[in-house]
Amino acid sequence: MAVATIETSGLTRSYGEICALKPIDLSVPEGEWLSVMGHSGSGKSTLMNLVGGLDRPTAGALVVGGQDLSTLTEDGLARFRREYVGIIFQQHHLVPYLSALENVMLSQYFHSVPDEAEARHALERVGLGHRLKNRPGELSGGEQQRVCIARAIINSPKLLLGDEPTGNLDHKSTLMVMELLKELRAEERFTVVMVTHNEEVAAWGDRTIYLTDGVLVREERTRS
Amino acid sequence: MNRRRWLLKMMFQALAHRGGRTVLLLAVLAMASSLATALWIVSLSMERRIAEEVRKYGANLVVVPQAARLDVGSGGLNFGSIAEPSYLGQSEVERALSTSGITSERSLHLRGALRYQNADLPAEGVDFAEIRRLFPWWQVKGAWPAAGEAVLGGDLATRLKLKPGDRIELAGTAGPIPLRISGTVSTGGEEDGLLFMALPELQQALGLTGQLSQVRLMVTASGDSLKSAAQSLQRQLPSAKVNEVRQTAHTSEGLLAKVKLLMMLVTAVVLVSAGSSVTGTMSTTVLERSKEIGLMKAIGGTRLEVLLIFCAEAALLGGAGGVAGYLLGSGIAHFITRTVFAASAEFIPWMGAVSLAVSLFLALLGSVGPMVSVFKLDPVRSLRGE
Ligand SMILES: Nc1ncnc2c1ncn2[C@@H]1O[C@H](COP(=O)(O)OP(=O)(O)OP(=O)(O)O)[C@@H](O)[C@H]1O
Ligand SMILES: [Mg+2]
Numbered sequence: 001m002a003v004a005t006i007e008t009s010g011l012t013r014s015y016g017e018i019c020a021l022k023p024i025d026l027s028v029p030e031g032e033w034l035s036v037m038g039h040s041g042s043g044k045s046t047l048m049n050l051v052g053g054l055d056r057p058t059a060g061a062l063v064v065g066g067q068d069l070s071t072l073t074e075d076g077l078a079r080f081r082r083e084y085v086g087i088i089f090q091q092h093h094l095v096p097y098l099s100a101l102e103n104v105m106l107s108q109y110f111h112s113v114p115d116e117a118e119a120r121h122a123l124e125r126v127g128l129g130h131r132l133k134n135r136p137g138e139l140s141g142g143e144q145q146r147v148c149i150a151r152a153i154i155n156s157p158k159l160l161l162g163d164e165p166t167g168n169l170d171h172k173s174t175l176m177v178m179e180l181l182k183e184l185r186a187e188e189r190f191t192v193v194m195v196t197h198n199e200e201v202a203a204w205g206d207r208t209i210y211l212t213d214g215v216l217v218r219e220e221r222t223r224s
Numbered sequence: 225m226n227r228r229r230w231l232l233k234m235m236f237q238a239l240a241h242r243g244g245r246t247v248l249l250l251a252v253l254a255m256a257s258s259l260a261t262a263l264w265i266v267s268l269s270m271e272r273r274i275a276e277e278v279r280k281y282g283a284n285l286v287v288v289p290q291a292a293r294l295d296v297g298s299g300g301l302n303f304g305s306i307a308e309p310s311y312l313g314q315s316e317v318e319r320a321l322s323t324s325g326i327t328s329e330r331s332l333h334l335r336g337a338l339r340y341q342n343a344d345l346p347a348e349g350v351d352f353a354e355i356r357r358l359f360p361w362w363q364v365k366g367a368w369p370a371a372g373e374a375v376l377g378g379d380l381a382t383r384l385k386l387k388p389g390d391r392i393e394l395a396g397t398a399g400p401i402p403l404r405i406s407g408t409v410s411t412g413g414e415e416d417g418l419l420f421m422a423l424p425e426l427q428q429a430l431g432l433t434g435q436l437s438q439v440r441l442m443v444t445a446s447g448d449s450l451k452s453a454a455q456s457l458q459r460q461l462p463s464a465k466v467n468e469v470r471q472t473a474h475t476s477e478g479l480l481a482k483v484k485l486l487m488m489l490v491t492a493v494v495l496v497s498a499g500s501s502v503t504g505t506m507s508t509t510v511l512e513r514s515k516e517i518g519l520m521k522a523i524g525g526t527r528l529e530v531l532l533i534f535c536a537e538a539a540l541l542g543g544a545g546g547v548a549g550y551l552l553g554s555g556i557a558h559f560i561t562r563t564v565f566a567a568s569a570e571f572i573p574w575m576g577a578v579s580l581a582v583s584l585f586l587a588l589l590g591s592v593g594p595m596v597s598v599f600k601l602d603p604v605r606s607l608r609g610e
Pocket of ligand 1: 015018019020038039040042043044046047
């Protein structure tokens with residue numbers, strides 16, 4: 001079995017009285033594509049934010065890429081995010097006044113140095129070579145999501161996180177995005193954790209876990 | 225691409241994206257800093273103008289021998305009636321001036337009587353170079369005197385029926401003094417009744433080498449600092465009397481102080497209102513951009529890095545506002561001084577720094593509050609737009 005990219009034990013996150021994530025033990029081997037399903041409010045985003053170093057656990061151990069995230073400072077987490085993680089959001093969260101190209105370069109800026117040629121290449125890979133100069137407002141939802149993917153992979157992350165990346169997309173765009181992610185993973189060999197409501201989208205992964213009220217209730221291997 | 229250049233480009237795009245608000249902020253910053261600059265320039269110009277007036281109105285300190293009395297009430301520099309003339313030692317005065325460290329223009333005077341056609345003729349020994357520099361209102365008909373020459377007060381010339389070019393012979397204690405009248409002077413003051421000749425020549429004629437009857441000082445100070453200059457000079461010259469001359473400039477000084485106070489109040493009001501306006505606009509902007517801030521943190525920006533981007537953007541605005549404010553403020557200052565005070569404003573380059581500082585201060589102060597509160601949020605909450 002491969003080295004674990006994500007290893008949690010007793011991972012807990014509560015907001016005051018509300019326990020969003022009951023103690024969870026989870027191990028995600030390197031290169032695996034894990035789908036996370038569950039009804040609304042079951043703690044999927046909470047789990048993903050913890051794994052991506054965007055949030056801190058209330059209790060439990062959380063090791064990602066060999067790093068014990070609970071020992072990192074705020075700035076240490078920021079550095080962990082830029083070095084190790086690529087994130088795709090349901091709401092895209094593209095900067096409205098920057099072009100597609102510049103949105104990708106923003107990620108490079110925080111990682112190291114903006115490199116236009118590299119950013120253009122990333123956008124070409126997601127099929128947006130012809131929309132480099134367009135701002136998010138001039139792009140369709142699917143195109144925006146592809147800019148978001150280009151931005152997520154630009155610094156060659158080891159871990160790609162998606163919080164319902166296809167939640168706002170129609171069937172055709174969803175297929176396109178999933179196809180694209182599959183191709184990219186084949187080339188880049190990053191680990192994927194993807195939250196989704198859609199069984200069909202979840203089936204693109206190697207394994208699906210199901211959360212209910214912050215508890216990991218079931219897991220399923222989608223292909224051998 | 226260079227990181228800093230890229231960042232700058234990004235900031236310009238961010239500012240252009242919110243064009244209307246950027247223009248509004250710039251206008252407020254430029255107005256506030258221009259007003260502060262303009263009022264400052266105006267009051268500096270006024271101050272300088274009053275310093276000029278002080279020079280124009282003549283001496284503000286007069287040193288006379290202890291026994292002599294200076295009649296201030298008459299408005300002029302009256303020597304009074306001196307029963308027993310006493311004098312100041314020229315070298316003593318020079319020494320006192322240099323040790324007291326007072327920066328001033330000065331003119332040395334010796335007053336005495338010479339005999340002319342069996343009558344006393346009031347004469348004054350002066351340095352004509354000093355006179356020409358310090359008493360620009362002297363109108364000399366004919367020429368300024370060279371050695372062996374004298375200028376005659378207008379009234380005296382009329383009374384004695386003398387004109388430029390005439391030669392006269394005067395008598396002093398040390399014998400006859402032949403003089404040529406080079407010109408006549410009319411000031412409308414007591415000068416019109418005096419004969420002026422070179423100080424050393426009169427000193428010699430009267431047998432009073434190195435003696436003076438009056439030193440007029442134009443100290444570049446006013447109010448309390450003039451008073452303390454007078455006191456320190458007085459300590460150096462115990463045998464003399466140092467008098468402050470009340471002049472019109474004092475009234476202008478009082479007025480200037482009031483105008484300055486008014487200007488400071490106006491500036492304070494402008495700064496406070498501009499500050500609150502900038503803070504309001506900036507906090508709206510920062511709150512609107514909380515998702516952007518959350519995103520920057522999410523993709524790996526540390527809090528400091530992201531904060532710096534926003535501060536740099538505010539500084540960019542502040543800088544632009546400051547430059548515009550300086551240009552605008554100089555214009556306003558010129559307009560005010562020309563129309564209200566009928567004088568020309570100074571061109572003061574370092575005011576650019578003042579304007580810049582005011583504008584930067586307002587822009588940063590206005591954004592620091594909202595920024596700090598947003599930056600304390602974790603990326604997840606910022607992304608949600610909280
Ligand atoms: N900042 C917060 N403060 C308080 N409670 C929170 C906070 N964030 C999440 N929660 C709560 O934690 C629980 C899990 O939230 P989470 O966002 O992980 O759900 P989710 O599974 O992602 O739901 P959805 O499918 O709707 O996105 C919810 O009950 C939610 O109300
Ligand atoms: Mg969610």
